[in-house]
Amino acid sequence: MTTYFPGPSKVYDRLGEYLQDALAAGVPSISHRGAAFVDISRRAIRATKQKLGVPDDYTMLFVSSATESWEIIAQSLLRARSLHVYGGSFGERWFQYTRALHEGALPYVLEPDEEVPVTRLPVDTATELIGITQNETSNGTQVRPAVIRALRDAYPHALLAVDATSAMAGVATDYTTADVWYASVQKCFGLPAGLAVMFCSPRAVARAHEINERDRYNSLTAMLAQIDKWQTTYTPNVLGIYLLMRVMEDAPDIRTTDERLKRRAADLYARVAQRDDLAPLIANAAVRSDTVVTVRADPQVVAHFKGEALAAGLLLGNGYGPLKDSTFRIANFPAHTDTEMAAVGLFLTEAPTLTKV
Numbered sequence: 001m002t003t004y005f006p007g008p009s010k011v012y013d014r015l016g017e018y019l020q021d022a023l024a025a026g027v028p029s030i031s032h033r034g035a036a037f038v039d040i041s042r043r044a045i046r047a048t049k050q051k052l053g054v055p056d057d058y059t060m061l062f063v064s065s066a067t068e069s070w071e072i073i074a075q076s077l078l079r080a081r082s083l084h085v086y087g088g089s090f091g092e093r094w095f096q097y098t099r100a101l102h103e104g105a106l107p108y109v110l111e112p113d114e115e116v117p118v119t120r121l122p123v124d125t126a127t128e129l130i131g132i133t134q135n136e137t138s139n140g141t142q143v144r145p146a147v148i149r150a151l152r153d154a155y156p157h158a159l160l161a162v163d164a165t166s167a168m169a170g171v172a173t174d175y176t177t178a179d180v181w182y183a184s185v186q187k188c189f190g191l192p193a194g195l196a197v198m199f200c201s202p203r204a205v206a207r208a209h210e211i212n213e214r215d216r217y218n219s220l221t222a223m224l225a226q227i228d229k230w231q232t233t234y235t236p237n238v239l240g241i242y243l244l245m246r247v248m249e250d251a252p253d254i255r256t257t258d259e260r261l262k263r264r265a266a267d268l269y270a271r272v273a274q275r276d277d278l279a280p281l282i283a284n285a286a287v288r289s290d291t292v293v294t295v296r297a298d299p300q301v302v303a304h305f306k307g308e309a310l311a312a313g314l315l316l317g318n319g320y321g322p323l324k325d326s327t328f329r330i331a332n333f334p335a336h337t338d339t340e341m342a343a344v345g346l347f348l349t350e351a352p353t354l355t356k357v
């Protein structure tokens with residue numbers, strides 16, 4: 001059985017070997033204040049920044065989830081006014097968590113096929129931070145790197161924060177174009193859940209010090225002070241950090257992965273387009289995701305497809321939230337082999353049409 005759920009998703013085939021090595025080395029029991037941990041933390045950060053092309057002067061932090069990053073940004077990088085541009089459930093939740101702390105958080109809701117209207121957003125001099133979701137896992141849309149760059153150029157005074165959860169480690173990204181990037185590792189990193197990474201630009205670090213919020217265990221100022229020593233404010237997911245280190249040390253350069261995923265996504269979308277009973281949820285190819293292929297159909301057809309796929313050993317991802325019955329999703333993540341993606345592609349072409357009774 002191969003899972004194509006877009007998170008938690010398939011883990012790397014070599015994970016068993018990494019886990020064996022971790023157990024043999026006693027990693028689950030080491031102190032998070034000792035030299036062995038510092039070595040793992042430093043290597044994990046070095047490999048992640050190197051393979052993903054993260055600038056040297058960006059600070060990488062370990063957090064527990066993307067959800068925690070929503071909270072950290074709201075509490076530690078914002079005084080009053082933010083704008084959240086989103087078209088799906090994850091972006092909406094980020095906005096809602098921020099709204100719970102700051103009444104000045106504003107939403108800008110995109111239509112499913114709409115590109116971010118970069119120069120027409122309701123941003124003014126009071127807007128301290130703009131939040132966008134690079135790849136909206138719930139509906140299979142993406143904000144392309146060029147659009148993120150355009151946002152930076154249009155609103156240089158605001159911090160730009162990006163939820164990159166189902167893009168980071170799968171999509172080649174110019175990290176200089178935004179101030180905060182974060183992703184949990186159960187998507188494109190091909191790792192078990194319970195860990196996330198966050199990159200902060202020098203500007204974001206400066207803002208954290210300026211605001212100097214110090215009330216919480218995960219206040220950014222406290223986390224920054226600890227990561228200077230390659231450590232964290234609380235006992236972190238040491239095993240997760242070890243696995244991240246191994247996966248990133250073995251990973252190819254992100255540009256290689258990016259090209260591979262784009263090629264496979266194009267193949268899947270082409271196969272969907274050939275059928276009368278399926279359609280891509282997102283018609284506009286400019287905003288369509290390469291990592292989470294979302295397919296729309298009549299709810300009966302969706303159920304039929306998922307059943308047929310299961311019988312063939314392929315676990316398709318359910319639709320998310322309001323799209324639960326009318327879509328299915330196919331994760332196209334780096335941990336999926338080309339053979340596995342070819343198998344789901346062949347299924348899309350060959351699965352029999354549901355004959356109405």
Ligand SMILES: *Cc1c(COP(=O)(O)O)cnc(C)c1O
Nearest residue numbers: 007065066067090137165166184
């Ligand atoms: C999965 C996901 C999240 C939530 O991740 P957690 O690790 O559960 O906090 C947030 N944003 C996006 C875009 C996601 O895909």
